[in-house]
Amino acid sequence: MSATIERPCREAQQPGFTDLEKAVINRLQHGLPLVASPYLAVAEELGISEQALLDTLEKLLEERVFTRFGPMFNAGEMGGGLTLAAMRVAEWDFDRVASQVNAFEEVAHNYRREHELNMWFVLATETGEGIAEVIEQIEARTGYPVYNMPKEEEFHVRLHFSV
Amino acid sequence: MSAWGLLRLRQQLEHGLPLTTRPWQTLAEQTGLTEQEVMTAVDQWQAQGLIKRLGLVVRHRTLGYTANAMVVWDVPDRWVTSVGEAIAGAPFVTLCYQRPRRLPDWPYNLFCMIHGVDRNRVLSQIDSLIADKHLQDFPHTVLFSTKAYRQRGGRYVSHD
Numbered sequence: 001m002s003a004t005i006e007r008p009c010r011e012a013q014q015p016g017f018t019d020l021e022k023a024v025i026n027r028l029q030h031g032l033p034l035v036a037s038p039y040l041a042v043a044e045e046l047g048i049s050e051q052a053l054l055d056t057l058e059k060l061l062e063e064r065v066f067t068r069f070g071p072m073f074n075a076g077e078m079g080g081g082l083t084l085a086a087m088r089v090a091e092w093d094f095d096r097v098a099s100q101v102n103a104f105e106e107v108a109h110n111y112r113r114e115h116e117l118n119m120w121f122v123l124a125t126e127t128g129e130g131i132a133e134v135i136e137q138i139e140a141r142t143g144y145p146v147y148n149m150p151k152e153e154e155f156h157v158r159l160h161f162s163v
Numbered sequence: 164m165s166a167w168g169l170l171r172l173r174q175q176l177e178h179g180l181p182l183t184t185r186p187w188q189t190l191a192e193q194t195g196l197t198e199q200e201v202m203t204a205v206d207q208w209q210a211q212g213l214i215k216r217l218g219l220v221v222r223h224r225t226l227g228y229t230a231n232a233m234v235v236w237d238v239p240d241r242w243v244t245s246v247g248e249a250i251a252g253a254p255f256v257t258l259c260y261q262r263p264r265r266l267p268d269w270p271y272n273l274f275c276m277i278h279g280v281d282r283n284r285v286l287s288q289i290d291s292l293i294a295d296k297h298l299q300d301f302p303h304t305v306l307f308s309t310k311a312y313r314q315r316g317g318r319y320v321s322h323d
Binding site for chain 1: 173183184185186187198205206208209215218231243248250252256258260261263265268269307308311312
């Protein structure tokens with residue numbers, strides 16, 4: 001059964017950032033130098049004071065423009081399990097299954113997507129073996145099979161969202 | 164360096180880097196390590212790939228990037244690495260992975276994510292990707308997300 005629903009996508013609005021905020025967001029996605037005073041180094045690069053940079057970061061964090069400032073840990077390298085999984089869920093049953101899946105602590109993201117496989121989620125577990133266990137539990141709880149699609153190779157991208 | 168100190172350092176870093184003039188010194192005070200030890204540990208974790216990147220972890224939706232497309236391709240296995248590298252090189256591609264097919268239901272083995280500011284622009288980006296990288300012969304499909312049911316900020320690599 002194909003249950004694809006075509007919905008108009010809301011035209012995205014870039015939020016109103018100040019020039020300073022834009023500069024900080026754009027620059028800091030490229031990383032931070034590993035020196036004793038990293039904010040000072042970046043502030044000098046941007047031609048602003050260190051305090052202005054710290055204040056801007058604090059404000060953007062408060063407004064939850066970004067979740068966190070700092071290192072992104074690689075779960076796979078940490079010895080844990082990480083995978084992308086998908087399910088084909090009946091439309092009428094979608095909300096029930098979504099709340100059951102989301103109740104698992106190991107579910108990091110869960111997206112509804114326009115396809116027969118309409119539920120896509122990321123699982124992160126403390127051990128590699130944890131993935132298979134969680135998938136088994138999700139299948140038992142929901143009654144739907146889970147397609148497990150772990151990463152086999154990662155291609156390097158330059159992740160940057162300019163504003 | 165004490166293992167206990169390193170463990171605490173990792174836990175502290177999961178909350179983010181302190182917004183202080185000497186953030187590594189602040190972390191040193193919180194973990195019982197020295198500033199130099201903290202910097203050395205972070206340097207090593209970066210070299211080992213445990214830390215992928217030190218910087219902003221953005222919530223792309225708040226930046227106006229709300230059209231989230233997963234584009235999946237069925238590429239012969241012998242070409243998947245070169246095609247994957249080519250796709251990853253496009254400036255608007257945010258992730259690119261090889262994953263297993265799940266036949267007969269799922270023939271696709273190459274996944275990339277495009278986060279765009281609107282759906283039509285993303286579709287034209289895909290068209291230009293196909294033309295520029297000569298991907299006409301590889302079947303593909305586009306899965307836009309219509310709803311994020313859960314987006315946990317957290318300790319792990321952001322997938323979206």
